Amino acid sequence: MAYRVLGWTVPPHPRLPRRLLFIFTLSLSCTYLCYSLLFCCHRIMPGPGLGETRCLLVRNVGGKKLLQKSHYCSLQAGEPREGPGRPAAPAAAAPTGLGGRTPPRPRQAEPRPEGGNRTGPPPKLGTKRLPRAIIVGVKKGGTRAVLEFIRVHPDVRAVGTEPHFFDRNYDRGLDWYRSLMPRTLESQITMEKTPSYFVTKEAPRRIFNMSRDTKLIVVVRNPVTRAISDYTQTLSKKPDIPTFEGLSFRNQSLGIVDTSWNAIRIGMYVVHLEIWLQYFPLSQIHFVSGERLITDPAGEMGRVQDFLGIKRIITDKHFYFNKTKGFPCLKKTESSSLPRCLGKSKGRTHVQIDPEVIEQLRDFYRPYNIKFYETVGQDFRWE
Numbered sequence: 001m002a003y004r005v006l007g008w009t010v011p012p013h014p015r016l017p018r019r020l021l022f023i024f025t026l027s028l029s030c031t032y033l034c035y036s037l038l039f040c041c042h043r044i045m046p047g048p049g050l051g052e053t054r055c056l057l058v059r060n061v062g063g064k065k066l067l068q069k070s071h072y073c074s075l076q077a078g079e080p081r082e083g084p085g086r087p088a089a090p091a092a093a094a095p096t097g098l099g100g101r102t103p104p105r106p107r108q109a110e111p112r113p114e115g116g117n118r119t120g121p122p123p124k125l126g127t128k129r130l131p132r133a134i135i136v137g138v139k140k141g142g143t144r145a146v147l148e149f150i151r152v153h154p155d156v157r158a159v160g161t162e163p164h165f166f167d168r169n170y171d172r173g174l175d176w177y178r179s180l181m182p183r184t185l186e187s188q189i190t191m192e193k194t195p196s197y198f199v200t201k202e203a204p205r206r207i208f209n210m211s212r213d214t215k216l217i218v219v220v221r222n223p224v225t226r227a228i229s230d231y232t233q234t235l236s237k238k239p240d241i242p243t244f245e246g247l248s249f250r251n252q253s254l255g256i257v258d259t260s261w262n263a264i265r266i267g268m269y270v271v272h273l274e275i276w277l278q279y280f281p282l283s284q285i286h287f288v289s290g291e292r293l294i295t296d297p298a299g300e301m302g303r304v305q306d307f308l309g310i311k312r313i314i315t316d317k318h319f320y321f322n323k324t325k326g327f328p329c330l331k332k333t334e335s336s337s338l339p340r341c342l343g344k345s346k347g348r349t350h351v352q353i354d355p356e357v358i359e360q361l362r363d364f365y366r367p368y369n370i371k372f373y374e375t376v377g378q379d380f381r382w383e
Contacts, residue, residue, distance in 0.1 A: 126188070128178050128179060129181060129184055130174065130177065130181065130210060130211065131190045132211075132213070132214065133214065133215040134191065134197065134207065134214060136193075136194070136203065136217065136218055137198025137218050137220075137266075138198050138218065139226075139230060140233065141290045142290040142293045144342055145293060146217065148330065149330065150301065150305075150308075152330065153310060154188075156308070157182040157183070157184045157190055158182070159191070164194050164196065166197050166202070166203040167200040170206060198266075198272055198276075199262075204275055204279040204280065205279060214280075216276070217304065218285060218287050219290055220287055220380065221289075222290075222291065222382040223365045224361045226267055226290075227248070227263045228351065228353055230263040230266070234263075245354065247263070249360075252357070255360050257364045269372045271368070273285075273376075277375075282375075287378060288300055294327045297319045297328040298314065298315050298316040302314070318330055322341055325342075365382075366383060369383065
């Protein structure tokens with residue numbers, strides 16, 4: 001039906017084209033909205049948990065399914081979020097578990113050190129521990145040789161210098177003492193040696209208070225030879241000291257020995273041992289023969305390794321006899337494959353002592369030696 005308006009005939013507007021136009025316009029709007037969503041899929045939406053973000057992942061845009069089901073992901077702290085005009089985050093970004101605002105400028109993620117340590121240098125292996133074994137004596141008995149020989153073993157780590165903790169530095173505390181120790185693994189044994197512990201009355205109780213399970217090593221030697229070696233060392237430092245005979249006796253003609261002189265007193269082994277046995281059983285004390293350490297170092301060190309509960313690795317192949325010094329040296333050490341002997345102060349020539357004085361000292365030490373043999377169940381054959 002037509003209408004007449006001012007003499008013009010206006011044809012009727014069909015409804016169908018208008019509906020098609022509306023549907024077409026709506027389709028364009030939906031399409032625009034859909035592509036807008038696809039364009040925004042690179043933006044990271046805040047997630048419900050702390051440090052979590054929700055990502056919309058595009059899968060097969062041209063297929064039936066445009067968006068995969070959303071999931072939660074995390075960005076490394078300090079990484080920029082994806083979005084228009086920003087570079088995409090690295091695919092292998094690792095979670096940090098911390099939230100935070102996105103920095104204004106993109107920054108490339110730093111590589112993570114091995115072991116998961118993000119900052120600082122990699123940690124040193126091992127831990128500083130209190131010693132499980134101590135060479136407590138005796139002076140001029142061969143303690144330095146035992147320490148250097150046992151350090152060849154991979155399961156032993158030892159302090160090179162003498163800490164003197166249980167006799168001179170006890171007031172500094174166990175933390176100070178531990179700080180002197182080398183780093184060791186759980187399977188390794190920490191050791192130290194201070195020969196003066198054996199004649200220090202307070203040392204047994206102090207070591208017991210640190211750990212009643214501590215293993216003790218005592219290197220003993222013929223007390224007369226030991227006293228002469230002790231005097232020789234002192235004489236090299238103090239040339240003006242009295243003679244050996246003058247220091248050894250209160251009255252030489254009567255054979256009265258001066259036991260207050262430290263060089264004489266140290267050799268009375270059983271007297272000192274009685275104090276140690278008040279705190280430690282004999283099974284926790286190992287005695288090394290200073291004489292056999294020279295003639296059979298591998299055998300003596302084998303018994304030391306057995307006492308420490310470690311495999312016998314130190315054998316004859318580690319030693320050679322140095323004729324100049326008169327004692328064995330290492331063919332190879334822990335840090336070098338070159339032969340190595342002890343310092344110049346080891347193996348020095350002893351001063352000449354009157355044989356009558358030596359015989360008097362042997363008579364003095366004889367009862368102490370016999371009682372020492374009986375106590376430890378070992379004959380060192382010093383008579």
